[in-house]
Amino acid sequence: MTVAIVLLTLFGSAWLLAVIEGWTVTGRLQPAAPLLSGLAHLGRESIVPRSPDRVFFEAAPVLLLVVAVLGAAVLPLAPDLVIADLGTGALFINAALAYVLVALIMAGWGPNGAYAMIGGWRFLGQLIAYSMLIVMPITAVAMRAESLVNTAIVGSQADLWNIVYQPLGFVLFYIAAMALAFRSPFDLPTAEGELAGGVDAEYTGVRLAVLRLARLTLVVTLAAATTVFYLGGWHGPLLPPWAWSLIKTLAVAVSMLLAGGYLPRIREADLMRWCWTLGIPLALLNIVIVGLLILVVP
Amino acid sequence: MGAQAFFLAVFGLAAIGFGVAVFRTSSMVRSALALLFSQTAVGCMFLVMQTEFLGVLQIMMMATEMSIMAIFMVMFMMDPGGLGGMDMTHQKRFSIGAGVVAAGAAIAVALLADWGPVTVQAPAAAMQTRELGHELLGRSMLIFETAGVTILTAMIAATAVAIPVQRLADNGDKEVSE
Amino acid sequence: MIEVTKDLSRSADGLQMDWLEVPFGPVFPGLPGGLKLTFTLDGDGVTGGQATSLAGMTTEGEDFEEVDAGTFIDHLASAMPLAPVSYRLLACLAIEQAAGLNDDPATTQARNAALERERIASHLGWLAQVGRQLGFAWLTHRASTLQLQFRDANRNRFVELEPALRALGTRLGRTPLLKARLKGIGVLSTESSDLRGPVARAANEGGDAWARLWQRLAEISASFDLIKGAGEPELPSLRDIGGVSGTGEATVDTPRGEANLRLKLARGHVKSYKLDTACSHHIGLVEKLVEGRELGDALVAVGSLDLSPWEVIP
Numbered sequence: 107m108t109v110a111i112v113l114l115t116l117f118g119s120a121w122l123l124a125v126i127e128g129w130t131v132t133g134r135l136q137p138a139a140p141l142l143s144g145l146a147h148l149g150r151e152s153i154v155p156r157s158p159d160r161v162f163f164e165a166a167p168v169l170l171l172v173v174a175v176l177g178a179a180v181l182p183l184a185p186d187l188v189i190a191d192l193g194t195g196a197l198f199i200n201a202a203l204a205y206v207l208v209a210l211i212m213a214g215w216g217p218n219g220a221y222a223m224i225g226g227w228r229f230l231g232q233l234i235a236y237s238m239l240i241v242m243p244i245t246a247v248a249m250r251a252e253s254l255v256n257t258a259i260v261g262s263q264a265d266l267w268n269i270v271y272q273p274l275g276f277v278l279f280y281i282a283a284m285a286l287a288f289r290s291p292f293d294l295p296t297a298e299g300e301l302a303g304g305v306d307a308e309y310t311g312v313r314l315a316v317l318r319l320a321r322l323t324l325v326v327t328l329a330a331a332t333t334v335f336y337l338g339g340w341h342g343p344l345l346p347p348w349a350w351s352l353i354k355t356l357a358v359a360v361s362m363l364l365a366g367g368y369l370p371r372i373r374e375a376d377l378m379r380w381c382w383t384l385g386i387p388l389a390l391l392n393i394v395i396v397g398l399l400i401l402v403v404p
Numbered sequence: 405m406g407a408q409a410f411f412l413a414v415f416g417l418a419a420i421g422f423g424v425a426v427f428r429t430s431s432m433v434r435s436a437l438a439l440l441f442s443q444t445a446v447g448c449m450f451l452v453m454q455t456e457f458l459g460v461l462q463i464m465m466m467a468t469e470m471s472i473m474a475i476f477m478v479m480f481m482m483d484p485g486g487l488g489g490m491d492m493t494h495q496k497r498f499s500i501g502a503g504v505v506a507a508g509a510a511i512a513v514a515l516l517a518d519w520g521p522v523t524v525q526a527p528a529a530a531m532q533t534r535e536l537g538h539e540l541l542g543r544s545m546l547i548f549e550t551a552g553v554t555i556l557t558a559m560i561a562a563t564a565v566a567i568p569v570q571r572l573a574d575n576g577d578k579e580v581s582e
Numbered sequence: 583m584i585e586v587t588k589d590l591s592r593s594a595d596g597l598q599m600d601w602l603e604v605p606f607g608p609v610f611p612g613l614p615g616g617l618k619l620t621f622t623l624d625g626d627g628v629t630g631g632q633a634t635s636l637a638g639m640t641t642e643g644e645d646f647e648e649v650d651a652g653t654f655i656d657h658l659a660s661a662m663p664l665a666p667v668s669y670r671l672l673a674c675l676a677i678e679q680a681a682g683l684n685d686d687p688a689t690t691q692a693r694n695a696a697l698e699r700e701r702i703a704s705h706l707g708w709l710a711q712v713g714r715q716l717g718f719a720w721l722t723h724r725a726s727t728l729q730l731q732f733r734d735a736n737r738n739r740f741v742e743l744e745p746a747l748r749a750l751g752t753r754l755g756r757t758p759l760l761k762a763r764l765k766g767i768g769v770l771s772t773e774s775s776d777l778r779g780p781v782a783r784a785a786n787e788g789g790d791a792w793a794r795l796w797q798r799l800a801e802i803s804a805s806f807d808l809i810k811g812a813g814e815p816e817l818p819s820l821r822d823i824g825g826v827s828g829t830g831e832a833t834v835d836t837p838r839g840e841a842n843l844r845l846k847l848a849r850g851h852v853k854s855y856k857l858d859t860a861c862s863h864h865i866g867l868v869e870k871l872v873e874g875r876e877l878g879d880a881l882v883a884v885g886s887l888d889l890s891p892w893e894v895i896p
Binding site for chain 1: 431433434437440456457460461463464467468471472474475487528529532533
């Protein structure tokens with residue numbers, strides 16, 4: 107029952123996100139558009155490139171979808187609405203999201219095409235940039251909660267949300283989350299103007315539908331993670347807890363979606379340089395500050 | 405207990421199966437990712453044995469590490485696509501011998517070492533994490549700190565040795581190819 | 583054992599890798615349609631590149647049949663869809679010079695206004711393409727909307743649209759990451775030969791993609807002021823020349839640089855012509871521009887040249 111509700115919320119949010127994305131691109135609000143375009147994809151010819159690595163080519167979209175769902179499985183919508191409240195929940199999200207890289211490498215290597223291959227290996231470079239930036243803020247969050255359990259992390263924010271307590275961590279996590287979901291301005295693996303779609307380029311039909319669904323679900327999962335870690339999860343007056351979770355998750359997801367339209371794509375060299383020379387010292391500083399706050403403030 | 409043993413066997417066989425695939429395939433990326441999934445299976449074995457932190461950590465680290473190994477294999481090996489059907493095995497007799505000896509040693513250690521009494525009930529995951537933390541920062545702090553600093557030094561030294569000598573004028577110059 | 587990388591040359595980092603030859607174009611998002619780039623890629627670094635145009639005019643004028651002047655002007659204008667007014671003006675000026683007609687101030691003013699209007703529209707179109715290449719969705723949308731509004735605007739409409747144009751420039755100046763993306767990319771210094779138009783003028787300011795962006799924005803402003811002072815823009819049309827013969831030559835500063843036309847008239851018909859455009863020269867710069875760069879930087883550098891594949895004369 108819980109599983110059904112959480113999955114329904116996850117895919118419902120993904121659908122809503124697709125509607126909003128369509129709205130920003132075409133200017134028309136079409137609720138049925140994602141479903142219709144998904145069905146259209148199923149009906150289209152599924153082209154397989156010449157001599158692909160078949161295992162990787164088939165597995166990549168599925169793996170990406172599985173990763174997004176697994177990540178969402180440990181995130182609570184309400185105190186009693188979580189599929190698996192693992193003892194190492196915060197770490198498990200990171201473990202699941204690490205397989206986004208594996209999925210993109212498969213999607214890059216599988217189709218035996220130059221655009222996809224460059225896109226896939228570029229994402230590896232991107233991972234080198236964002237991976238520390240996503241783990242260190244989680245560390246600081248777990249420090250405040252003195253637990254890795256996600257419901258405990260939300261519980262620790264009952265009187266003060268982490269975005270106020272550790273704003274530096276929030277900024278770094280948000281940026282790293284956008285880089286992980288390869289959303290603009292970090293959409294290096296699927297750059298339309300540089301790689302004609304990159305890792306998405308060789309997928310058609312059913313596989314493309316799964317890939318697109320997986321990308322949206324990944325954004326929703328990351329938005330839910332941001333909500334749980336920094337925005338106080340289900341805390342809020344008047345409305346029931348699950349409603350607050352949903353509202354916050356959708357707000358973060360929409361902001362991630364829209365931010366990209368107003369910024370040009372970042373250069374890979376700049377991304378790596380800034381994350382390593384600026385991002386990691388800031389993340390360490392964040393941990394130190396949070397540590398001091400925990401020890402000093404009663 | 406029965407379910408645990410069953411899943412342990414399943415994941416163990418998966419780990420061995422993927423491990424064999426590492427050497428049966430000629431494609432470098434398939435080889436690296438097969439090793440990745442072998443390690444993931446080992447991580448799942450940890451989860452089955454109720455050491456949650458170790459299992460999750462294993463799964464997370466291996467994903468990143470093996471992917472980076474994949475690109476290094478593509479860089480340094482001559483036939484990354486594997487379409488040439490290169491034989492991946494070398495020094496066959498020596499390696500078979502070494503493998504048998506290593507397997508014998510591992511089995512001997514597993515059977516003959518004194519592992520202490522089996523706990524009736526594994527502690528809860530949160531408790532395990534807590535105690536692991538105490539251990540890392542208490543009794544084993546010196547070991548892990550030394551190991552961490554040594555690895556970091558080795559990484560920096562290796563990178564410094566690998567990059568070509570830069571002329572001062574090239575500093576920050578975007579003309580140099582990355 | 584086979585060596586896929588045997589006898590291959592080594593990359594900058596000393597590794598012997600398999601280099602791929604990858605086409606970018608002729609229908610590639612972010613690049614002008616009809617431009618075919620063939621890059622030799624070492625991973626994501628470009629080791630060599632070549633640009634050809636698949637949409638350029640195929641005749642140099644040798645097997646060209648005599649046509650009457652009006653038809654020639656229409657053909658030339660329709661052969662250059664990205665700058666039809668400029669080439670129409672070029673043909674009119676060359677033919678009128680061949681016919682011995684003097685300048686008429688009234689038509690000159692109207693024609694210049696039309697030329698400047700096209701300059702604005704062309705630069706806005708280039709901005710939209712840059713937006714597409716950089717994944718900058720807002721710029722693409724805004725610039726293409728403005729381009730459609732400006733293309734056929736009369737003088738009153740211009741005055742109405744002025745604030746929108748200024749806002750675009752201000753917004754671009756304030757966009758984070760844009761400067762980092764474009765600064766130092768595609769440097770063409772004043773020492774390079776064959777630079778024309780905005781590319782040449784920007785070479786004095788640093789000559790990189792960032793300088794070219796601001797040069798084109800400045801030209802949009804300047805064109806705007808010229809139109810406000812000049813009067814109602816009017817499409818260039820050929821004045822009455824009768825059945826004269828002669829040779830004529832004209833130069834027009836098209837949005838992409840100076841274009842030069844030389845033609846021979848015989849009894850009111852164009853017998854032969856020789857056309858020299860800026861893009862024919864700029865396309866040869868691509869090879870040097872992309873060598874040794876990362877793929878994204880190379881594509882941005884090529885995009886910043888504002889090549890029109892139709893204006894490339896082989």
